Amino acid sequence: MTTFVPHPRVLRSPRHRDWPRYPEPANDEAATLPEVADVVIVGAGPAGLAVAAALWHLGIPDVVVLDRTGKPVSRFFERVDRLEQRVLRSPYEHHPGVEGYRDCELRDFARLHWSLLTPIERREIRMSQAGHRSVVPVDVFEAYCHHTAAIHGVTGRLWRRDVSSVEPNGERVTVRGADFRIDAGQVVLCLGEERRDAPGNWWTGTRPEEIGYWDETVPAGAEREVVVGAGLTAAHLIHNALDRGARVEWVMRGENERYQCSDVNASFFRAEGRARFDSFRAPVPWADRLALMGRQRRASVMFEFRPLFEAAQADGRLTVHRGTDIGAVHAKGVELTDGRLVSGDHTTLALGTVPSIGGGLMSDELVGARDGWPDLDERTLAYQRAPRVFAAGAAACMVLGPAGRNIDGHRVATARIAATIAARVHEKAAVHV
Amino acid sequence: MSERYDTIFSLPSVDDDPDTEVGVLLMGLAPDRLLAGLGVATRDPAADPATVTLLVDQLRHDARPGLTFSDAVAAGAQRWRVACEGSVDLGSGTRSAALRQLWESTARAVAAAGDEFPQLSTNGAAERVYLTACWSRPEEITKIAEECCPT
Numbered sequence: 001m002t003t004f005v006p007h008p009r010v011l012r013s014p015r016h017r018d019w020p021r022y023p024e025p026a027n028d029e030a031a032t033l034p035e036v037a038d039v040v041i042v043g044a045g046p047a048g049l050a051v052a053a054a055l056w057h058l059g060i061p062d063v064v065v066l067d068r069t070g071k072p073v074s075r076f077f078e079r080v081d082r083l084e085q086r087v088l089r090s091p092y093e094h095h096p097g098v099e100g101y102r103d104c105e106l107r108d109f110a111r112l113h114w115s116l117l118t119p120i121e122r123r124e125i126r127m128s129q130a131g132h133r134s135v136v137p138v139d140v141f142e143a144y145c146h147h148t149a150a151i152h153g154v155t156g157r158l159w160r161r162d163v164s165s166v167e168p169n170g171e172r173v174t175v176r177g178a179d180f181r182i183d184a185g186q187v188v189l190c191l192g193e194e195r196r197d198a199p200g201n202w203w204t205g206t207r208p209e210e211i212g213y214w215d216e217t218v219p220a221g222a223e224r225e226v227v228v229g230a231g232l233t234a235a236h237l238i239h240n241a242l243d244r245g246a247r248v249e250w251v252m253r254g255e256n257e258r259y260q261c262s263d264v265n266a267s268f269f270r271a272e273g274r275a276r277f278d279s280f281r282a283p284v285p286w287a288d289r290l291a292l293m294g295r296q297r298r299a300s301v302m303f304e305f306r307p308l309f310e311a312a313q314a315d316g317r318l319t320v321h322r323g324t325d326i327g328a329v330h331a332k333g334v335e336l337t338d339g340r341l342v343s344g345d346h347t348t349l350a351l352g353t354v355p356s357i358g359g360g361l362m363s364d365e366l367v368g369a370r371d372g373w374p375d376l377d378e379r380t381l382a383y384q385r386a387p388r389v390f391a392a393g394a395a396a397c398m399v400l401g402p403a404g405r406n407i408d409g410h411r412v413a414t415a416r417i418a419a420t421i422a423a424r425v426h427e428k429a430a431v432h433v
Numbered sequence: 434m435s436e437r438y439d440t441i442f443s444l445p446s447v448d449d450d451p452d453t454e455v456g457v458l459l460m461g462l463a464p465d466r467l468l469a470g471l472g473v474a475t476r477d478p479a480a481d482p483a484t485v486t487l488l489v490d491q492l493r494h495d496a497r498p499g500l501t502f503s504d505a506v507a508a509g510a511q512r513w514r515v516a517c518e519g520s521v522d523l524g525s526g527t528r529s530a531a532l533r534q535l536w537e538s539t540a541r542a543v544a545a546a547g548d549e550f551p552q553l554s555t556n557g558a559a560e561r562v563y564l565t566a567c568w569s570r571p572e573e574i575t576k577i578a579e580e581c582c583p584t
Contacts, residue, residue, distance in 0.1 A: 022487050056494070102463070104490050111458050112483040115451035122447035130444055147487055151494040 008304050009120050011239065013086035013137040017116060022147065033159050036183045038062035038425050040175045042163050042361070043190035044072045047393035047410040049149060050096040051188050054418035056152040057101050060425055063157055064182060066175070070160025072149040073142070075192070080138055082215055083236040087135040089302050092128040094407040095141070097148050109147065110140045133261050135302070166361040168386040185428075186421050188390045191356035193405065198349055202329045210331040214350040222246055222346040226333050228326065229350030230254050231299030237348050238318065239305065248318045249342045251334050252299075255323045257309070260300040268296070268401035274412065277401035278378060289398055290371055297402045299352065355394035355405065362386060373398040380420040381413055390417045449533065452562050455482045456536040459566040464577040465506050466493070467570075471563040472508030478557035485559040503581070510578035512560075513567055515552050517575070539569045 038060060041048045044067035055063055069075055073096075080088075095106035110117065110125055117125070121137050128134035149155045166187055167174040175182040195213055203211070212218060214233045218225065218241070225241045227234050230252040241248045268274055277289050312318035321342055328335040333343035357374040358367045366386045368375030374391055375384045378399045383389045392413040394405035403409040459467060459482075469489045474480060480488075492502040543565045547554040555561040567574045 020481075020484060022484060022491075104487065108458055109487075111454050112486055114454040119447050123444070126444035126447060147490070151491050151496045153494070153496060 007120055007123075008308050010087050010124065010135055011302075011304050011308075013118065013121055013139070015081070015084075015086050015138055017139055019113075019116065019139060019143050022150070031156075033161070033180050034064055034182065037064040038185045039064070039188065039421055040173070040182055040184040040186075041065045041188045041190060042166070042175070043067060043192060043393075044069075044074070044149075044154070044158055045076050045190060045192050045393070046073055046096045046145070046407050047192070047413065048188070048190035049073060049145060049154060050098075050407075050410045050414040051190060051392055051417060052154045052157070053096065053098045053103075053148055053152040054414045055421065056154075057098050058418055058422035060418075060422055061153070064184075065154055065158040066161040066163055066177075067158060068160070068162050070158065072154055072158060073145040077138070077142055079215060082217075083233060084240050085138060085236050087137055088141055089135050089232070090407050091134050092125070092136055094411070095144060095148075096407060096410065097144070098152075099411070103151070104147070106136065106141070106144050109144045110136070113140070113143075135304075163361060166358070166389060168362075168366065168388055171388070173386075173388050184388075186388045186390070186424065188392055188417055188421075189356075189358050189361065189395065190392045190410075191358065191361075191395065193353035193355050193394045196351040196354050198329065198351060202326060208331040210345065211329055211347045211349065214348060216348075218348060219346055222344075224249070224344040226251060226342055226344035226347040227350065228252075228329075228334060228347065229299065229352070230258065230301075231350065231352060232301055233350040233352075234299075235301040235305045235309075237350055239308065242308070242312050242317055247316075248312070249333070249344055250318060250320045251324075251326065251336070251342055252320070252322055253325055254299075257306075257320065257322075258298060258300040259303040259306045261303050268403035268409075274401050274403065278399060286370070286398075293397065293402060297397075353394070355397065357395040358383070358389070358391060362389065379416065381417050382420065390420070392417055445533065452482065452540070452558070453533055453536055455486070456540065456562055456566060457532045459486070459562065460532060460536060460569055462566075464567075464570065464573045465502075465581060467563060467566050467574060468509030468513060468578060468581070469493075469502055469505035470509065471512050471560070471567055472505040472510075474557065474559035474563045475508060475512045478560060480557065480559045482559045482562040485563065507582045509563075509567075510582040512564075513574055513578050514584070516564060516567075517571075518552050519550065521546060521550050521553065535569065536565070540565045543568050 039055060041051055041063060044065050048065060049072055052063055052065055092107035097103050097105055107125060107128055124134040161177045161180060163175055163177050165176045173184045173187045175184055175187060195215055214237060224247045226249045227237045228251045238248050238250055276292060277284055309318055313320065324336040324338050326334055327337045329347055333341055334347055335341050357369060359369065366383060368385050374395055376391055376396060376399055377384055381390050381396050381399060392410060396413050397404035400409050400412055404413065466489055469492060470485050473488055474485045489505065491497045492500060492505055543553060555564055
């Protein structure tokens, strides 16, 4: 049997190295936001980028992309950098580019920049080429996203706007914000996920300043940090705290840390995995999907962290508190339901994320939420009650399985959505000829 | 890079010249893309092979104003014809099924011939790498050059 020993050094991949800035097509920021478009994509994260790239290849040029930051995949990298995350645990095969059109794919993009990669990063590419699990440096992924955005014209069709409503109206959809209105033929919501907030009973009144969330800055000088959570985000917080010389108390409800080589959703990447959710061939009862989601969407940590954390536990810098619920969180730390107090200068909560499913933009009736998931047509990923509005990304998890929130899931979603949109646009064009 | 473990199989080297990694990748590209790359590289001697490759990707997607993919292919075809003038024969070299060895032997042959045949001397890394890539598949390149830009 071949045993692959994890390289903790992959976690030290350089970030913000002097990556070449390739000539990018001009982005006319002063360009007027169109009032009419065949397609509006809301959100320019990995899912939005994948949808835009696929539509380009399907001959749909009249696309407007709206994003709160105005830059492709910006919030994604902002979060990654806040966690000081250096590699993605998605393999090289998963990227927002388009397959089947001989575009430069992520691994080849990395190989083109061989001289910029460390020996560890190069080895990961070799592992990927040999069909094994690999991880991707954030630097590589970011540069690739910029390249993908540039060649598919996304950069020039992206506007910084906050969307406040999406209103289906017969054959059209109105997309509105504070200072704009777009009459769209079809709309794709690529809204991503928001952080999951703490239960309301963990503290009363205003959240004490000693308690923060994973997407907030940890105060400098914290010598004893409490981290609550069991996933990759918690692992990065712990790693960073240890790096700063702090002592860490790690609180998780599970009985054990769950170290995995790849994403916890990996078993759903392939079609046969998706078939456990997807009713494409045979109906899968909703209750079965919910149960699967509950079992499978568990937090896990890249196994590269394991030797680091075990060493930190051995020398007393890290203490792990397993298998107990949290009763309260306050300025002094975390109170467990068994009465113990896990004390620290600062507590950071990494409780996962909640998919944005379109509520707030569309009426509850149109979203048709059931157990927190939207009511989607499984073949097209259009909302059942708003067939000209589609959902990509985490919102599609009850159709595509837990991998729907992963980059690979975005590509599966994109394939269905883009094909449906293109067929409708081309059909309409044929009618008008 | 030496490893302390994983004795079951070995992976290709990670320490080769970066141009070899790019070269092996280019050997798998369609001939029109190689010609376009040669054309772009000839116009911009300061460019590196990666930049040229990604710029060609932009051209294939009509993402650059002022230069088209066809223009680049035409420029590459012209450069290729110049390179082939005088029926330069670089010899058979090392014909190997191992792509890295094949690339390195072709690169050595092209570089050495540049001293003897001025039409094979190059002005920059990208032109050298792309000319080598074309030279590794001369029949295909000549054919596509003739199809795209007949003499």
